[in-house]
Amino acid sequence: MTDKTTSIPDALPTSKRLPPSRGSRKTRTAAWLFVAPAFIAYAAFVLAPLVMSFYYSFLRWDGIGEASFHGLTNYITVLTDRDLLQIIGNAFQLVLYFTLIPVVLGLAVASAIRSHMAGRFGTITRTVLFLPQVIPLVAAGIAWSWMFASTGLVNQTLKAIGLSSWARGWLGDFVWALPAVGIIGAWVLLGLCTMLLVTGITKIDPSLYEAARLDGARPWHEFRYITLPGLRQEIGVCITVTVIAALASFDIVYISTQGGPGITTTVPGLEIYRLAFAHRQVGLASALAIVLMVLVLISIAPVQWFTRDKK
Amino acid sequence: MAGLTLRSVHKAYGDVPVIKGVDLDIEHGQFVVFVGPSGCGKSTLLRMIAGLEDITDGEIRIGDRVVNEVEPRDRGVAMVFQSYALYPHMSVYDNVGFGLKLAGTRKEIRDAKIRAAAKVLQMEHLLDRKPGQLSGGQRQRVAIGRAIVREPDVFLFDEPLSNLDAALRGDMRMELARLHSDLDATMIYVTHDQVEAMTLADKIVVLDGGVVQQVGSPLELYNKPANLFVAGFIGSPKMNLISVTSQAGGTVVSPALAAPLPLPALQHDLSAEAKLTLGIRPHDLALAPDGPLKGQVRLIERLGNETIVRVMLPGNTEITAALPGQDRIETGETITLGFKAESAHLFCEDGARF
Amino acid sequence: MTATATTTPNTLIARSLIILLMIVTLLPFLSMLSAALAPQGTYPNGLQWPADPQWGNFVRAFEVAKMDQLLLSSTLIVLGVVPISVLIATMAGYGLAKLTTNKYKWLYLVFVFGLTLPFEAVITPLYYEVRALGLLNTRFAIILPLIGLYMPFSVYWMRAHFLNVPHDLTEAAQLDGATRWKEFWLVQVPLARPAIMSLTILLFLWTWNQFLLPVVLVQDPMQRTMAGALGAFQGQWGTDIPLLCAGSLLILAPTVALFLLFQRQFVAALMQGAVKG
Incomplete structure (x- = not known):
C-alpha cells in the first residue's frame, strides 16, 4: 500500500504549479496578443537590422550605388587588417580600465566597510557615487576632456606636487590617450560597482566572519574564502556591465578624442560609424559590427557561467 | 441549485496520468470532501471542476450542463484558495466585490451583497483594510466572503485551513459547517487532514494514485473501509x-x-x-x-x-x-x-x- | 571584543576610502563649474575659483545652445519612447510569464538574446531602414528604433517581476470572471507598479542620454536628445572652454535635478537594473 502512495508521479507538485489550461487554444491566442506588440517592435528595429547587418557584411557596397557580393572578404579584412586589429585590441585594453579599476576599488571599499551604509552618510555616498550613472556619457567625456586638457586639473595637480615634467596634453598623447580614456570609463562605472559590492557584502552572514576568525583566519583568508565567494554574483554583474561598456564604447571616445591621435583610441563602435558613414564601406562596417557582437557574447558567456550557474 | 456529475474523468500531464478515471455523483447541497495523501490528485480534480485545469478525457457536468469547455468564470463556481489569493492592492471591500464588479452588477446591489456577506462572516469592521493588514484567520474570512457574494452553485475549497494554526483551524471548521447549513449550497472541499474530512463531510471521497478508493459517509468509511488504503488512512491512531x-x-x-x-x-x-x-x-x-x-x-x-x-x-x-x-x-x-x-x-x- | 577592536579601524579606512571616491567623483564637476565661471575667451585653470565669477556664461550658453528647444525636443522623444515601451513590455512580460508553457521558452530566449547586443551592431542597417521609412532627421528616427532596442531589457525585466506574482491571483481573477485583459489591467498592473516605476526611470535616463542614434540618424541638433545635442554643441564651441563647460553643466542639469529629487528610486532602479541586466 505504501508503495502505491509513494509511486504517485512526483511530477505532480511541480506540474501543479503550471498555470491553468495553459495549453488551451484561448490562452495561447491571448499570449500571442500580449506579446505581439513588443515582439513586432523588437523584430522591426533589432532582429531585422541584425539580419541586414549580417547580409551587408557579405557585400561590397558604398551605401548608394550597386552592391556586389564580396564573400568572406570583409571578415578576412576585419581579422587581418593591422589597423582594425589594433582597434579591436584597443577595446580590450579599455576593458582593463573599465573593469579592473572599479571592481578592485569596489572590493576594497566593500571589504573594509562590510556593513550597511545607513543614515545621512549613506545617502550622501549613494547620491554622489551614482551621479556619473545619471549624466550622459557625453557630458562625462567633456568633463574629463577638460580635466585632461593642458591647463586642466590633472596637470595642475601634477605641477602642484612638483611633477611638472609629467604634465602633458593627455588625450593628444600617443601613449597616454588610451589610458586616459580608460580612466574616464572607470570614473563612470566606479560608483555603480562600489555600491553593488557594498550592498552585496551586507548580505553575507556576519557570523561567517566570526566563525572564520575563531578558526584562525587572517584578514587575507577572510577575503579569499568568505568575501570573494560571497560576492561572486555581484562581481559577475560588475564585470558583465563594465565589459560591455568597454567593448561597445562609443560616446566617450567620440567626444574626448575622436579616436585619435592616429587610431590609438579608436574603438570598434567608432570605427563602424566611420566606415559606414564617412568612408562608405558599409560591408566592412557591418562585418566589424557582427564581429563586435560576437566578441561581446563570448566575453560575457564565461562570466555568466562562472558567477551564476553554480548557485 | 445544482449537483455535479463526473464521468470517467481523466487527466494526464504529457504521458504522466494523474487522474485515472473518476466517476462521481454529487447531489445539490452536499458537503463533499476529497481526501488523500499529497499527490493523490485531489487538488487536480478540484481544479478540473473549477476549470483551472484541462480535462484530458471524460465529462464534468454542473447541473445538467457539460462544462468541459466552459471558461472558469462561466461555470457558476467559486473557489477558496489555500493561499487565499487575495488581491493585495485592493481593500477587503473591493476584494469581495471584484467578481460582482466584473459582472457589471449595479453599485447599490453590489454594496448590499458585500455588506451582507461581511455580516455573515462577522468582518464588517475589516472592509476598509488591505489584506496585508489582516491576520490569517481574517484573510480566510475575506476569501470565503469573496466566494459567497458570487452566489455560486458550487463552492470549492482547496485546503483552506492548512495555513492556520491548530486552534483557529478548529474554529473555522465549525464556522464552515455553519456556513454550509446556512447557505444550502454544494460544497467540495479538498484536504489531507482526515479530522477535517470526518467532521465536515456528508460524503467523503478517498483518493489515492488518481483513483477513487471509496466514497461514503464518514462513518461508513470508518466502519467499513473498502480496502487497506482507506483502512489505514481513516482513523487515528491508524488501524x-x-x-x-x-x-x-x-x-x-x-x-x-x-x-x-x-x-x-x-x-x-x-x-x-x-x-x-x-x-x-x-x-x-x-x-x-x-x-x-x-x-x-x-x-x-x-x-x-x-x-x-x-x-x-x-x-x-x-x-x-x-x-x-x-x-x-x-x-x-x-x-x-x-x-x-x-x-x-x-x-x-x-x-x-x- | 575582538570584533569591535578590529572593525573600528576598518570603518575608518572604509570611510576615508569612500570620501576619497566621492571627491574623485565630484572633482570633474567642480572643475567644470570653475571653468564655466571664468571670463569669456580666457583659458582658465583646472580648478580655480575665478576672481569675478561670470554667472552670465550660463545665460549665454542657454541662449547659444537653445536650451529651451533642446529641453522640448528631449521631452518629446522621452514621451514618445518611454510610455509605449513600458506598456508593451509589461504586456509581453505578463504574456511570457503567465500565459505560455515551457514550449514557448524560445520566444523569451529570442528577447534575451538582445540583452548584450551593442547598438553599434545594428546602427548601419537602422540608418537605411529609417531612411526607407522617410523618417531620417525626424524625432521618430530616434523614437521608433529605441522602442525596439529597449525591448530585450524591458521584457526581461517585466517577465522577472511577473514570475514572482503568485499564480493563485491569476486563477482567483479567472474565477471572479475576469478576462485576460481585465486581469492584466485590474490585478497585474497595479501589483507591478514598483517594477514599472523602476523601468520607467531607467528608460527615461537611457533615452535622455542616448547619443549614438541621434548622431547617426538626426542631423539637426534641435531634433535630437540632450546628449546628442551636446555633441553638436561641443563641435561648434569646443574651443570656448567657459562656454562649453557652462553648456555641458546646463545639459546635464535636468537629469541630475530629477535624480536628486527621486534619489531613492533612481538608486534602486539603477542597482536592480544592473543586477538583472
Whole structure:
C-alpha cells in the first residue's frame, strides 16, 4: 500500500504549479496578443537590422550605388587588417580600465566597510557615487576632456606636487590617450560597482566572519574564502556591465578624442560609424559590427557561467 | 441549485496520468470532501471542476450542463484558495466585490451583497483594510466572503485551513459547517487532514494514485473501509494490520497470534491457506487476560483520557492499542489484548475488503 | 571584543576610502563649474575659483545652445519612447510569464538574446531602414528604433517581476470572471507598479542620454536628445572652454535635478537594473 502512495508521479507538485489550461487554444491566442506588440517592435528595429547587418557584411557596397557580393572578404579584412586589429585590441585594453579599476576599488571599499551604509552618510555616498550613472556619457567625456586638457586639473595637480615634467596634453598623447580614456570609463562605472559590492557584502552572514576568525583566519583568508565567494554574483554583474561598456564604447571616445591621435583610441563602435558613414564601406562596417557582437557574447558567456550557474 | 456529475474523468500531464478515471455523483447541497495523501490528485480534480485545469478525457457536468469547455468564470463556481489569493492592492471591500464588479452588477446591489456577506462572516469592521493588514484567520474570512457574494452553485475549497494554526483551524471548521447549513449550497472541499474530512463531510471521497478508493459517509468509511488504503488512512491512531493465513474451519493463524483465531466472517468461506490481512482499530482493543494478542509493551503515551500503548507481538509485529482511562501499565510489561469478533476487519491479498 | 577592536579601524579606512571616491567623483564637476565661471575667451585653470565669477556664461550658453528647444525636443522623444515601451513590455512580460508553457521558452530566449547586443551592431542597417521609412532627421528616427532596442531589457525585466506574482491571483481573477485583459489591467498592473516605476526611470535616463542614434540618424541638433545635442554643441564651441563647460553643466542639469529629487528610486532602479541586466 505504501508503495502505491509513494509511486504517485512526483511530477505532480511541480506540474501543479503550471498555470491553468495553459495549453488551451484561448490562452495561447491571448499570449500571442500580449506579446505581439513588443515582439513586432523588437523584430522591426533589432532582429531585422541584425539580419541586414549580417547580409551587408557579405557585400561590397558604398551605401548608394550597386552592391556586389564580396564573400568572406570583409571578415578576412576585419581579422587581418593591422589597423582594425589594433582597434579591436584597443577595446580590450579599455576593458582593463573599465573593469579592473572599479571592481578592485569596489572590493576594497566593500571589504573594509562590510556593513550597511545607513543614515545621512549613506545617502550622501549613494547620491554622489551614482551621479556619473545619471549624466550622459557625453557630458562625462567633456568633463574629463577638460580635466585632461593642458591647463586642466590633472596637470595642475601634477605641477602642484612638483611633477611638472609629467604634465602633458593627455588625450593628444600617443601613449597616454588610451589610458586616459580608460580612466574616464572607470570614473563612470566606479560608483555603480562600489555600491553593488557594498550592498552585496551586507548580505553575507556576519557570523561567517566570526566563525572564520575563531578558526584562525587572517584578514587575507577572510577575503579569499568568505568575501570573494560571497560576492561572486555581484562581481559577475560588475564585470558583465563594465565589459560591455568597454567593448561597445562609443560616446566617450567620440567626444574626448575622436579616436585619435592616429587610431590609438579608436574603438570598434567608432570605427563602424566611420566606415559606414564617412568612408562608405558599409560591408566592412557591418562585418566589424557582427564581429563586435560576437566578441561581446563570448566575453560575457564565461562570466555568466562562472558567477551564476553554480548557485 | 445544482449537483455535479463526473464521468470517467481523466487527466494526464504529457504521458504522466494523474487522474485515472473518476466517476462521481454529487447531489445539490452536499458537503463533499476529497481526501488523500499529497499527490493523490485531489487538488487536480478540484481544479478540473473549477476549470483551472484541462480535462484530458471524460465529462464534468454542473447541473445538467457539460462544462468541459466552459471558461472558469462561466461555470457558476467559486473557489477558496489555500493561499487565499487575495488581491493585495485592493481593500477587503473591493476584494469581495471584484467578481460582482466584473459582472457589471449595479453599485447599490453590489454594496448590499458585500455588506451582507461581511455580516455573515462577522468582518464588517475589516472592509476598509488591505489584506496585508489582516491576520490569517481574517484573510480566510475575506476569501470565503469573496466566494459567497458570487452566489455560486458550487463552492470549492482547496485546503483552506492548512495555513492556520491548530486552534483557529478548529474554529473555522465549525464556522464552515455553519456556513454550509446556512447557505444550502454544494460544497467540495479538498484536504489531507482526515479530522477535517470526518467532521465536515456528508460524503467523503478517498483518493489515492488518481483513483477513487471509496466514497461514503464518514462513518461508513470508518466502519467499513473498502480496502487497506482507506483502512489505514481513516482513523487515528491508524488501524493495526496483521498478516494472517486462513485455515479450514473459519480460523486464521499468524505468528503474532497466541492461538488460531476464529472469525465468523470466514465461516462460509472454505478456501484455506489464503493470505489475508486482519485489521483492528486501536480503540477496539482492550485488556483481556485470555485474548489472542500477547506481547511486550514498548512505549506508553498517557493522554489523560486514554492511554496509547505500543505492543510488540511475536513475529516482529507491532500494534497500537488505545486503552480507556489511565491504566497503570509500565514499559516492558507483558500484556494480553483482546477484541470483539465483529470489530475485526479482514482484507484479501489484493487489499480489497474480504 | 575582538570584533569591535578590529572593525573600528576598518570603518575608518572604509570611510576615508569612500570620501576619497566621492571627491574623485565630484572633482570633474567642480572643475567644470570653475571653468564655466571664468571670463569669456580666457583659458582658465583646472580648478580655480575665478576672481569675478561670470554667472552670465550660463545665460549665454542657454541662449547659444537653445536650451529651451533642446529641453522640448528631449521631452518629446522621452514621451514618445518611454510610455509605449513600458506598456508593451509589461504586456509581453505578463504574456511570457503567465500565459505560455515551457514550449514557448524560445520566444523569451529570442528577447534575451538582445540583452548584450551593442547598438553599434545594428546602427548601419537602422540608418537605411529609417531612411526607407522617410523618417531620417525626424524625432521618430530616434523614437521608433529605441522602442525596439529597449525591448530585450524591458521584457526581461517585466517577465522577472511577473514570475514572482503568485499564480493563485491569476486563477482567483479567472474565477471572479475576469478576462485576460481585465486581469492584466485590474490585478497585474497595479501589483507591478514598483517594477514599472523602476523601468520607467531607467528608460527615461537611457533615452535622455542616448547619443549614438541621434548622431547617426538626426542631423539637426534641435531634433535630437540632450546628449546628442551636446555633441553638436561641443563641435561648434569646443574651443570656448567657459562656454562649453557652462553648456555641458546646463545639459546635464535636468537629469541630475530629477535624480536628486527621486534619489531613492533612481538608486534602486539603477542597482536592480544592473543586477538583472
